[in-house]
Amino acid sequence: MKKTLCILAFHRVLPKKNKLLHDIMYAERFDKLLNLLKKYFKILPVHEAMRNLKRKGGPSRILSITFDDGYKDNAMVALPILNKHKVKATFFISSGFLYGQWMWNDGIFEVISNITKNQVQTKFDLSKFDLGSFDLSTIEMKRRALDLILEQVKYKPDKNRRKVAKDLLSAFNVPPPENLMMREDDIKTLYDAGMEIGGHTISHPILSKLSYQDAHKEIFGCKILLENVIQAPVRTFAYPNGKPVADYTEHTIEIVKKAGYQYAVSTVPETLTSSISDPYQLPRFTPWDRNPVKFTTRLLLKMLAGQR
Ligand SMILES: [Zn+2]
Structure with missing residues (x-):
């Protein structure tokens, strides 16, 4: 039987369910998911998983759990659950966030979440920011507004994305997110617990939009x-x-290779086998079902198809 590896991508793991971010992972769901996944897969950090995939023998269904960006809840919420299940994961950290910085999308999320928490706001006019105007009467409309705004801002140059987020925060009198990202000590805690630490740039730019020099930096x-x-x-x-x-x-x-990284992951949603694996473009899934049972079943089916 062919060996297969599936790499999963997570971001935040909230302590509780969140209405506005209904697709997001939270403690209870993550606990249930790990409980299921560890029954069917050998779960290893990316580096170890790749070593295992290439080696003869050993487990045939390998899974990696990865977290991007460096959210504080990874250390506060996800780590205790990973420890409970004795599972080791990989954390891709944007190093610039270790010193109190936050991501533009979280700034925008703060604005919408604050506005919708405190008052029933039906009209949300962002036309002076060139982002359109939104009806926020229902939770679905709020989710849709958040998605649409993020999508519009995503491919702007990084300094413009940060400016939009900052302008929105001050226009709506919302304080910027605090203690949202991990600090150096949290990274040490993860590493000491046996977790793998990986790179995810300094400031989380879209690398294809940067000059060679800036991407290098x-x-x-x-x-x-x-x-x-x-x-x-x-x-x-x-x-x-x-x-x-x-x-x-x-x-x-080319730069990632030069820097001395051995593996790099993308977000192309595929399963890996030992015969197809460009080490610098390893595919990754984002868990695409809110229900852990459905998700695990789909994952198993996908892997079985890859093993044929
Ligand atoms: Zn990221």
Whole structure:
């Protein structure tokens, strides 16, 4: 039987369910999911999983759990659950966020979540920001508005994305997110618990939009900083956003190789077998079903198809 590897991508793991972010992972759902996944798969961090995939013998269904960006809840909420199930994961960290920075999309989320929490606001006019006007009467409309706004801002240059987020926060009198991202100590805690730490640039830009020099700075810089924090080599990397061509290019891959990373993950949703694996474009899934049972079943079916 062919060996297969599936790499899953997570971001935040909230302590509780959130109405506005209904697709998001939260503690109870994550606990249930791990409980199921560990029954059917050998769960290993990316670096170890790849070593295992290439080796003869050993488990045939391998799974990696990865987290992107470096959210504080990874250390506070996900880590205790991973420890409980004795599962080791990989955390791709944007090193610039370790010192109190936050991501533009979280700034925008704060604005919408604050507005909708405090008052029943039916009209949300962002036309002066060139983002249109939204009806926020129902939770579905709020979710849709959030998606549409994020989608419009995503491919703007990074400094414009941050400016939009900052302008929105101040226009609606919402304080910027605090303690949202991990600090150096949290990274050490993860590493000491046996978790793998991987790179995810410094400031989370769309790498394909940067000059060669700027991409170089982002990719090398975060590796150097993270290695300094954990005092060990950082061998894996995740491209921000992760779509080939749109988010990273051949140049990006070249820099990632030069920097000394051994593996890099994309967000192309496929399963890996030992015969198809460009180590610098490993595919990854985002759990696409809110129901852990359905998700595990689909994953198993997909893997079985890959093993044939
Ligand atoms: Zn990311």
